[in-house]
Amino acid sequence: MKIIAAAATAVLTALWAGLAGAITISDPTDWTSGWVYSTVEVAGVGTASFTVEPTGGNPGARLNSTTVTPTGADTAFSAAVYQAVTVAAPQSGTPFVMRVDVLSGPGDFGQGQGVQGLVAQGGSLYQTSFGVTGFPFNTWTTLSYSGTFTAAAFTKVSGPGPATPSFDGVTPTSFGFAVGNNKSATLTQYYDNWNITFASSASAGSAVIPTLSNGSLVLLAALVALAAFALRRRRP
Secondary structure, eight states: OOOHHHHHHHHHHHHHHHHHHEEEEEEEEETTEEEEEEEEEEEOOEEEEEEEEEESSSSEEEEEEEEEOOOOOOOEEEEEEEEEEEEEEOOEEEEEEEEEEEETTHHHHHHHHEEEEEEEEETEEEEEEEEEOOSSSOEEEEEEEEEOOOGGGGEESSSSSEEEOOOOOOOOEEEEEEEEEOOOOOEEEEEEEEEEEOOHHHHHTTSSSOOHHHHHHHHHHHHHHHHHHHHHHHOO
């Protein structure tokens, strides 16, 4: 029975290992390398910028996002793309979760800053809106935003590429985030510990309905039969 139980455990372990396959992209350098910073979604006289501050993070360095948007006609977002890591684009329909720590800064009020998820492909940048951070955050707070890699959910903000990104499991892709404001005067928030997690292309198709291969099904059936036979043998 111990041998049978061990074999069954091995089969189940292999199954769960396949289902658990996921990609997490995060910044191991604490904002010091691999990042490209820019300003996007600019309207009117709005300005926005990310600045790396060496202390005050959670822990270590942090990103300072300061936006200046005096009127309702002014909009600007600070953008950061982590180009140190490029992976094959997720397949269309793959769910993702983006997380980032936030801390309120000078001038912060109301809804804080708007948040976008960014996808970079072939020199073009695409965004999908996640909503807002909220306010206040007097201590570092982790925010989570979720979505689905669907081309129609993203719009192009810069670059020569097509109007929407390609989620085909092949196209080289980098990721990032943007935060910004409209009609917020001068407002600052701090960010740290950004990451994004999604199923790998190999596991995305099996993440919803778990299945076993034909060989695994045969082996599992054999193990169940052996276990049943052993139990009958042990009955008085």
